[in-house]
Amino acid sequence: AQSVSQHNHHVILSEAASLELGCNYSYGGTVNLFWYVQYPGQHLQLLLKYFSGDPLVKGIKGFEAEFIKSKFSFNLRKPSVQWSDTAEYFCAVKSPGTYKYIFGTGTRLKVLA
Amino acid sequence: DVKVTQSSRYLVKRTGEKVFLECVQDMDHENMFWYRQDPGLGLRLIYFSYDVKMKEKGDIPEGYSVSREKKERFSLILESASTNQTSMYLCASSLPGTAYYEQYFGPGTRLTVT
Numbered sequence: 001a002q003s004v005s006q007h008n009h010h011v012i013l014s015e016a017a018s019l020e021l022g023c024n025y026s027y028g029g030t031v032n033l034f035w036y037v038q039y040p041g042q043h044l045q046l047l048l049k050y051f052s053g054d055p056l057v058k059g060i061k062g063f064e065a066e067f068i069k070s071k072f073s074f075n076l077r078k079p080s081v082q083w084s085d086t087a088e089y090f091c092a093v094k095s096p097g098t099y100k101y102i103f104g105t106g107t108r109l110k111v112l113a
Numbered sequence: 114d115v116k117v118t119q120s121s122r123y124l125v126k127r128t129g130e131k132v133f134l135e136c137v138q139d140m141d142h143e144n145m146f147w148y149r150q151d152p153g154l155g156l157r158l159i160y161f162s163y164d165v166k167m168k169e170k171g172d173i174p175e176g177y178s179v180s181r182e183k184k185e186r187f188s189l190i191l192e193s194a195s196t197n198q199t200s201m202y203l204c205a206s207s208l209p210g211t212a213y214y215e216q217y218f219g220p221g222t223r224l225t226v227t
Contacts, residue, residue: 009153032213043117044203044218051213090155094213099144099163100171101216105155 002027004093006104013081014112021076021107023065023091033074034092034101035065044090050074061085083113116140117219119204125225132191134222136204143209145187146216147171147179150201162187163209194226 003026013019025031035047048059055067065076074091091104120135138145144163148156148171158171160179168179176198180188187206191198201223205216 006155034215036218043220044205046215049213049215096213099161099169100158101146103148103156105153 002093002102004091004102004104006091006107008107010108012110015083016080019078019081021089023074023104025072025093027093027095030096032094032096033067035076036090036092037087039087081111083111085109086111117204117206117217119219119222121222122220123223125227126194127227128195130194132194134189134202136187136219137185138206142206144207146205147189148203150203156203196226199226200224
């Protein structure tokens, strides 16, 4: 069965620090990859997604992610975080031809002002 | 903008009660999903539906059932609520088929079963 691992459960950073959140998946075939964010008290929303083409994907609010097929990874990055980036971040994987999205366990990011 | 709404933000029920959680989306999406979100466990799929009256079990369907009588509405039913069903419940919808479309989520219902 497919699985998604997010190794960092809690991350604390100061404003302006760089961010990298890890995401690894288990499926060896073609995949679609997503990062979602859940700000405190708000609903989950899409940050970015990858389905083909350039493995470096740019999303909203200055986030980007790089798909490295050989490492089964889709890490999320931001060069300089802000206090407003405090949220929980979820990586998700979907195989084309299926309806199911597999989510990681999430990473709680706290940015200190 | 896609809007997914859920009937309640907070709900408190007693053990053994029948509980209905309602979800409505306004973008004519074929696919709809119910998840539960628990700390440290992420989102786990309970049921999904790819068309009216069509449903499939997700990873944790035990103790739950669903109903989709209209395209825009997807209901989650707890036949006899138990304390281990205390959780945040999220509804989502997406465009049809099995392509790479993202999901749109509702605000969630935090259910407490006492």
